[in-house]
Amino acid sequence: MTDNDREQIALFRFSLISPILNRQVKKQNEYLAKVAAKKHNVPYYGVREYSPKTIAMWVRAYRKDGFEGLKPKPRNDRGKSRVLTPELKEVILEAREDHPDRSVSLLYDQLITEKKMLPSQASYSTVYRFLKKKNLLVNSPRKEENRRRFAYDQVNMLWQGDEMYGPYLNLDGKKVKTFLFAFIDDCSRVITYAKFLTTEKFSAVQQVLSEAILRRGIPKLLYVDNGKVYHSDNLHFACASLGITLIHTKPYDAQSKGKIERYFLTVRKRFLPLLTDDDLSSLDKLNQRFFSWLETDYHRKVHSSLKMTPLDKYMSQISQVKTYDDPEKLKLLFLKRAQRKVRHDGTISVNSKLYQVPPAYIGKKVKIRFDPETYDNIYLYENGKCITKAEPVIMADNAHTKRGNPISFAKMTEGGSKNV
Numbered sequence: 001m002t003d004n005d006r007e008q009i010a011l012f013r014f015s016l017i018s019p020i021l022n023r024q025v026k027k028q029n030e031y032l033a034k035v036a037a038k039k040h041n042v043p044y045y046g047v048r049e050y051s052p053k054t055i056a057m058w059v060r061a062y063r064k065d066g067f068e069g070l071k072p073k074p075r076n077d078r079g080k081s082r083v084l085t086p087e088l089k090e091v092i093l094e095a096r097e098d099h100p101d102r103s104v105s106l107l108y109d110q111l112i113t114e115k116k117m118l119p120s121q122a123s124y125s126t127v128y129r130f131l132k133k134k135n136l137l138v139n140s141p142r143k144e145e146n147r148r149r150f151a152y153d154q155v156n157m158l159w160q161g162d163e164m165y166g167p168y169l170n171l172d173g174k175k176v177k178t179f180l181f182a183f184i185d186d187c188s189r190v191i192t193y194a195k196f197l198t199t200e201k202f203s204a205v206q207q208v209l210s211e212a213i214l215r216r217g218i219p220k221l222l223y224v225d226n227g228k229v230y231h232s233d234n235l236h237f238a239c240a241s242l243g244i245t246l247i248h249t250k251p252y253d254a255q256s257k258g259k260i261e262r263y264f265l266t267v268r269k270r271f272l273p274l275l276t277d278d279d280l281s282s283l284d285k286l287n288q289r290f291f292s293w294l295e296t297d298y299h300r301k302v303h304s305s306l307k308m309t310p311l312d313k314y315m316s317q318i319s320q321v322k323t324y325d326d327p328e329k330l331k332l333l334f335l336k337r338a339q340r341k342v343r344h345d346g347t348i349s350v351n352s353k354l355y356q357v358p359p360a361y362i363g364k365k366v367k368i369r370f371d372p373e374t375y376d377n378i379y380l381y382e383n384g385k386c387i388t389k390a391e392p393v394i395m396a397d398n399a400h401t402k403r404g405n406p407i408s409f410a411k412m413t414e415g416g417s418k419n420v
Contacts, residue, residue, distance in 0.1 A: 179198070202373075205232075339367055
């Protein structure tokens with residue numbers, strides 16, 4: 001099992017327990033029983049079923065150790081042979097023949113319960129891989145139930161996020177397209193943060209969402225579009241680390257994002273007509289005009305449904321807001337994750353550039369995080385914590401530095417992971 005497998009499994013586990021963590025569940029035992037009654041298509045493991053006790057254990061693990069607590073622990077027998085013996089293979093195939101429609105999870109539990117096989121002889125994943133190779137899996141996970149319409153009476157229970165096409169800027173005679181990224185609090189209609197940008201890349205989502213969290217706190221649920229940028233692993237990891245349940249709309253289901261869509265309509269009707277040529281002469285001027293309108297107009301006008309202003313509604317429940325005031329720590333949560341093996345010269349390669357790491361890691365695999373658009377800083381992580389920063393190798397300096405092992409320039413282009 002790779003580190004990426006463990007992270008994907010942790011994301012899956014978080015998706016099951018997040019309704020409990022975010023108090024969406026009135027009766028926990030009923031929810032656990034409902035989830036346990038379903039079959040789940042789990043990363044790495046395949047189709048599995050879990051007992052209420054196991055799911056409750058994940059809740060405790062997250063509350064104790066956060067996202068790291070949901071990752072499967074490395075096996076104690078790593079490096080040892082786990083090949084099935086011919087006798088065990090025969091036992092498994094006989095059990096499958098007797099129960100062709102039974103899930104691998106139940107089949108494995110049956111073999112253990114009937115003492116036809118010991119857990120020390122073969123793990124669930126070993127049995128699963130064996131049956132998969134034989135094309136004897138049963139894949140019938142139930143379809144996800146339709147989600148109910150969102151409506152909450154507490155601030156920061158749910159934020160909706162999306163983007164709209166903005167006006168064109170006139171930069172030195174050249175027209176430049178803009179996009180307005182925004183997040184709205186479902187309860188108060190406060191715009192937790194919004195900004196015009198000239199890119200649709202993930203960095204735009206990260207920038208606006210990060211600022212929204214720093215200004216307005218952490219939401220329990222985040223409801224976003226089905227676009228590619230909102231399916232980024234970086235966003236999934238960041239939300240799971242913050243305890244935010246990430247929900248995606250169904251394709252072409254604009255009605256499910258009613259509040260943010262109505263806000264964009266307000267922007268088109270009440271803000272865009274106010275813009276002058278000077279406002280469109282730079283991105284900074286456009287945003288300055290927008291921020292002013294947002295705070296003096298939108299947030300301070302009585303909302304027809306609320307019977308009060310969005311800002312007053314939000315402030316009436318300010319004591320319930322869970323704040324986050326560490327911008328540097330927040331930035332780290334959104335970084336791309338990858339793995340590298342440290343070379344004999346104490347370097348790793350990222351985006352065809354060399355970075356120096358402490359000598360203690362020579363020959364070892366290290367986990368790294370970085371901004372995939374700028375590659376400004378490369379951070380080394382261990383057990384979910386940042387331990388140091390890899391320093392870029394400056395060739396002029398290294399020409400005068402004595403090394404036990406010289407830098408291998410021939411391997412500089414080895415990225416280590418796809419597209420990195």
